Amino acid sequence: MPSFTILIVEDEDAIREMLVMVLDQSNFGSIEATDAEEAQKLLDDKVPDLILLDWMLPGISGVEWARRLKKEPVYKDIPIILLTARGEEEDKIRGLEIGADDYMTKPFSPKELIARIRAVLRRSGKIQGQSQIILGDLLLDTEQHRLTISDKQLEVSPTEFRLMQFFMTHPDKVYTRTQLLDQVWGRSVYIEERTIDVHIRRLRKILEEHGREDLVQTVRGFGYRFSLQG
Amino acid sequence: MPSFTILIVEDEDAIREMLVMVLDQSNFGSIEATDAEEAQKLLDDKVPDLILLDWMLPGISGVEWARRLKKEPVYKDIPIILLTARGEEEDKIRGLEIGADDYMTKPFSPKELIARIRAVLRRSGKIQGQSQIILGDLLLDTEQHRLTISDKQLEVSPTEFRLMQFFMTHPDKVYTRTQLLDQVWGRSVYIEERTIDVHIRRLRKILEEHGREDLVQTVRGFGYRFSLQG
């Protein structure tokens, strides 16, 4: 169900794994290559929606490969984000010159990375699809900011919407109240855990009014789970 | 439920955020500090289950702080994983000398990090392994917090779930009531041993309702055993 595929070209295992994980958590799919040759082969199979490209690569350098890509009509529209080590500032400029859409300096904050990926995808017009999360007959559209059950619209408050958004992107997994607060409200604010209960209750009420009883499930002693199957 | 709290002491924002995220995805809670002083304060509030400690810190160095901790009876048992930049090889040795339990070189693979954390936690106490434990047609999923027999869900209480979790990770072996109390309830609480019997009974009842009679076996004079073969 990850609707975007991102090609990671990075020779260092640790960083590549880290990237896969960060992407995965935001529901991006990924394919991996350790050098330009390998990456090139993967392109035959599937054209990714974005490329995360390490500047320093064994063999053909990242920038060199990017330059070639940008010349080929089939690939030239794939946005590229360059990954550079700290202190390679001048590379950024050259990188952007040859057509990279953004760059990130290692080590990077996961939030920032995701934000930049989203920004680049949006800029290149790819992101309309991603704004929709579909789960059974539930549809949550972040762009239109709408939540519908079989095309009937639900009236939810902002917080309920965010809660629903989190649930729908992380179904079938139990989250403690603390985790929900972190994820939906943000790490910085302090809010009573019991407040979650109240919001859950409000959400349930709305869902029930539309005939869905069992979507938000209580796991006593742990927290809550959102799942289509009871 | 053994949800763990990990104290991260790391001054670089990007790396700290990354750590928080990686931990979160594996259901570890985290508290954060940017230097030793701040970390020390956090200890007053809550003693974490493990500390991820950057070697290089502004003010008191990581190792220096670790050394002090290891001298204090209250804190000396908290396992510490040192984070070092590449090329600080000699630090590792010193770090392990002063009592760190493991070290990781930045940048690190999330899988490896989680694996090491698990390993250290396992070494220094108790922790359960993967999120899914499969035994015959039994499936226990800690992530979803679900227990199923051939896809039919069992309704178990938190304690029953933990008991089941322990049994399924330690099948075919007899455990005394004391051992079960230690493992499932925790070393600290004092509870009558006969209480186990009652919980066993409750568990058996639920299992029987789903047609499994012989899973939890009594070993007279010793304790209980969980096994698929009668």
Place this chain on the structure above:
DNA sequence: CTCCACTGTCACAAAATAGTAACAATGTCT
């Protein structure tokens, strides 16, 4: 066979946890 430690089962009370409604504070829109 008889005794007795050991175990299974039940009922009850205490404790923990979650659901709910009401309220107050805050922000937003007209």
Place this chain on the structure above:
DNA sequence: AGACATTGTTACTATTTTGTGACAGTGGAG
């Protein structure tokens, strides 16, 4: 400013979970 929606908090209630004592059943040692 006034009306309204939103949100967090609290107090109260309902429900579930848990520990314990009591008692009966069981099986093995002698």
